[in-house]
Every structure is written in C-alpha cells, then in structure tokens.
Amino acid sequence: MSAPFVLAVPSKGRLQENAEGFFARAGLTLSKAGGARDYRGTIAGLDNVEIAYLSASEIASQLARGMAHLGVTGEDLVHENIADADTRVALIERLGFGYADVVVAVPQAWIDVRTMADLDDVTTGFREQHHRRMRVATKFINLTRAFFSSHGIVDYRIVESTGATEGAPAAGTAELIVDITTTGATLAANGLKILDDGVILRSQANLVASRDAEWSPEARETARIILDHIAARARANQYREVRTRFRQCDAALLSEAHRNFGVEAPFGGPTSSGMLTLHCPPAKLYALASFLRDHGAETVSVVSLDYVFDRENPLFAKLETFLRR
Ligand SMILES: Nc1ncnc2c1ncn2[C@@H]1O[C@H](COP(=O)(O)OP(=O)(O)OP(=O)(O)O)[C@@H](O)[C@H]1O
Ligand SMILES: O=P(O)(O)OC[C@H]1O[C@H](OP(=O)(O)OP(=O)(O)O)[C@H](O)[C@@H]1O
Numbered sequence: 001m002s003a004p005f006v007l008a009v010p011s012k013g014r015l016q017e018n019a020e021g022f023f024a025r026a027g028l029t030l031s032k033a034g035g036a037r038d039y040r041g042t043i044a045g046l047d048n049v050e051i052a053y054l055s056a057s058e059i060a061s062q063l064a065r066g067m068a069h070l071g072v073t074g075e076d077l078v079h080e081n082i083a084d085a086d087t088r089v090a091l092i093e094r095l096g097f098g099y100a101d102v103v104v105a106v107p108q109a110w111i112d113v114r115t116m117a118d119l120d121d122v123t124t125g126f127r128e129q130h131h132r133r134m135r136v137a138t139k140f141i142n143l144t145r146a147f148f149s150s151h152g153i154v155d156y157r158i159v160e161s162t163g164a165t166e167g168a169p170a171a172g173t174a175e176l177i178v179d180i181t182t183t184g185a186t187l188a189a190n191g192l193k194i195l196d197d198g199v200i201l202r203s204q205a206n207l208v209a210s211r212d213a214e215w216s217p218e219a220r221e222t223a224r225i226i227l228d229h230i231a232a233r234a235r236a237n238q239y240r241e242v243r244t245r246f247r248q249c250d251a252a253l254l255s256e257a258h259r260n261f262g263v264e265a266p267f268g269g270p271t272s273s274g275m276l277t278l279h280c281p282p283a284k285l286y287a288l289a290s291f292l293r294d295h296g297a298e299t300v301s302v303v304s305l306d307y308v309f310d311r312e313n314p315l316f317a318k319l320e321t322f323l324r325r
C-alpha cells in the first residue's frame with residue numbers, strides 16, 4: 001500500500017472546534033478511531049487518509065517539513081514558523097474563522113507614542129538613557145524581527161514569552177509586547193494599546209498545502225476529492241438558490257440581474273415551461289425577488305444550498321499550480 005495521505009487538524013485551542021465543524025459541513029466525517037484522546041483519525045469513505053491531530057503551531061511545522069499534505073492552521077503561525085513560507089506551503093483557502101491580529105502594543109500611559117516612528121524614537125532615547133535596549137515580549141520572534149526591521153527599529157531586544165505575554169510590561173519583564181488579539185479585551189485589561197500602524201498581520205485559519213509532502217498520483221487524487229468537497233461547500237455558502245416561473249425572462253434580463261445583484265444562472269435561461277433557477281448572493285435576495293416580480297414573475301422561492309459541485313475545482317487548481325512552480 002502507498003504511504004497515507006496526511007491531513008493535519010487542530011487538536012486543541014481556538015481552532016479545534018471550528019475546524020471540526022468546517023470539515024463536517026463540507027461532508028467530510030472525521031473520526032478518532034480510539035476516542036477523544038487518540039491523536040490519529042480517519043475520514044469516512046477515504047481509506048488512505050490519516051488525520052493527524054496536532055496543535056496549530058505544530059501543524060505549521062509539519063507542513064513545512066512535508067510531514068502532512070494538507071492542514072488547517074493560522075496564517076500567523078505559518079509566517080512565524082516557516083522560513084520562506086511562500087515557497088514551502090500554499091494557502092489554499094481562507095476558512096472564515098480563527099480571526100486574530102498580530103499587533104505591537106505599548107502601555108496606554110505612553111501618550112506620546114502612537115506610531116512605529118514614535119516607537120523608533122523612544123527605543124533610541126531609552127537606549128541612550130538606560131544603556132540597555134528596550135525589551136519586547138513575544139512568541140512571534142520572526143514576525144517581530146521582520147516588522148521592526150521594515151520600520152528601521154534596531155534598539156530593542158526580544159524576550160521570548162510563551163504565555164500571558166500581555167502581563168509582561170506590568171510585571172516589569174518587558175517594556176512592550178507583540179501578541180495576537182481578537183477582541184482587544186486582554187490588551188485593555190492589561191493597560192496596553194495597539195500602535196496606529198502596529199498591525200503586523202491580519203490572520204485567520206487557512207487550509208494550507210505542503211510542497212514537500214509526497215505528492216504521489218494517489219495523494220493528488222485524494223487531495224482532489226477533499227478539495228472538491230470543500231469547494232462545493234464554499235460555493236454553496238456564497239449563494240442561495242432562487243426559483244421562479246418566468247416565461248418572459250430573456251438573456252438581457254439575466255445579464256441585468258448578473259450586473260446588479262451578482263446573480264448566476266447555473267443551468268442557463270428558463271426552460272420551455274418558464275422554470276428558472278438562479279444562484280444569488282444572500283445579501284441581494286430581496287432586491288432580486290423584487291426585480292423578478294417587477295418584470296413579471298408571480299412567485300419567487302428561495303432555499304439554502306448544501307453543495308454546488310462544479311466541473312471546475314478552483315481549490316485543486318490552486319494546489320496544482322503551486323506544486324508545478
Ligand atoms: N483570540 C485568539 N487568541 C489566540 N489565537 C487565536 C485567537 N483567535 C484565533 N486564534 C488562532 O489560533 C491559533 C492557535 O491558538 P491557540 O493558542 O488556541 O492554540 P494552541 O492549541 O494553544 O497552540 P499552541 O499550543 O501551539 O500554542 C493562533 O495562532 C491563531 O491563528
Ligand atoms: O484580544 P482577546 O480577544 O482578548 O484575545 C487575545 C488573547 O487570547 C489568546 O490567548 P488564549 O486565550 O488562546 O490563551 P493562550 O495564551 O494560553 O493560548 C492570546 O494569546 C491573547 O492573550
């Protein structure tokens with residue numbers, strides 16, 4: 001038997017629950033053979049797939065080393081943990097959860113420090129006055145170095161912090177921090193503020209592919225099937241299905257609906273009896289229903305879609321392009 005296809009899925013932390021829900025909605029049923037404490041799992045119907053349950057940061061490292069083919073992890077961890085991320089891994093799809101910003105935050109009491117340029121000034125002043133460099137507490141060492149250097153800041157030193165980073169300034173172990181924030185509650189509770197141009201990265205969970213995994217023909221076929229499920233679900237989420245009987249509908253009206261509401265006619269214009277099926281972005285449904293009735297439709301019904309399988313699979317196409325580069 002050929003080596004298994006490895007799909008890495010967060011086993012704990014912020015991304016775990018959402019990742020499970022994401023695969024379930026795509027029609028991929030993940031199960032842990034040995035119960036909740038098992039760190040290996042399977043996907044129903046896909047025999048050669050092994051699920052590796054890992055922490056989000058471990059997933060980034062495994063993808064970098066080619067030990068998983070596909071994985072779910074945060075963009076922040078991809079950029080922090082993978083040198084040369086753009087060539088080692090491909091971000092195949094943003095997943096719409098796990099939103100978090102990596103930010104530079106300083107004590108609110110520093111009223112004159114609002115921007116990275118201000119920070120540059122105070123770090124230099126601090127070094128001259130105290131004969132030591134300002135300390136930045138963070139676990140995002142690589143992101144911090146790159147961002148500070150892009151702002152020409154050199155008079156600082158990193159103090160590695162693996163937890164409760166926001167507490168470092170009050171505890172006196174650092175002057176400022178670089179950390180992740182979603183609601184801002186933890187920063188506020190610790191009397192810290194984000195610099196105006198201090199957002200290093202806006203991150204969310206991504207489906208990530210590894211270049212160095214063993215991409216055998218079987219592995220590619222497995223990826224195609226997994227990505228087909230995910231693409232069908234993603235496409236279904238973007239639209240609602242609108243049905244009406246509407247004999248007078250012609251190409252001009254359809255293209256007006258397309259221009260005004262982003263409507264697609266996946267099965268072409270009306271049938272001989274006038275039945276018409278459209279896909280419409282959720283936000284434009286009422287406008288479309290009004291438009292159709294104004295032009296002669298009597299009744300317009302709307303339903304949610306579970307999957308829309310297209311011949312084209314944009315996610316697999318992205319993977320293939322990346323592996324060819
Ligand atoms: N409010 C948030 N705080 C921290 N991370 C978040 C938040 N929202 C989303 N995330 C995402 O979740 C990722 C993993 O976060 P989390 O700290 O929950 O994982 P973990 O299981 O503790 O991993 P590790 O043990 O490697 O730290 C983050 O890197 C980020 O991409
Ligand atoms: O902006 P907020 O919404 O307040 O969220 C930010 C906080 O959440 C994360 O910690 P988490 O709770 O994941 O704990 P951890 O540090 O143990 O991972 C992160 O490290 C911040 O401390």
Ligand SMILES: [Mg+2]
Pocket residue numbers: 013
């Ligand atoms: Mg954590």
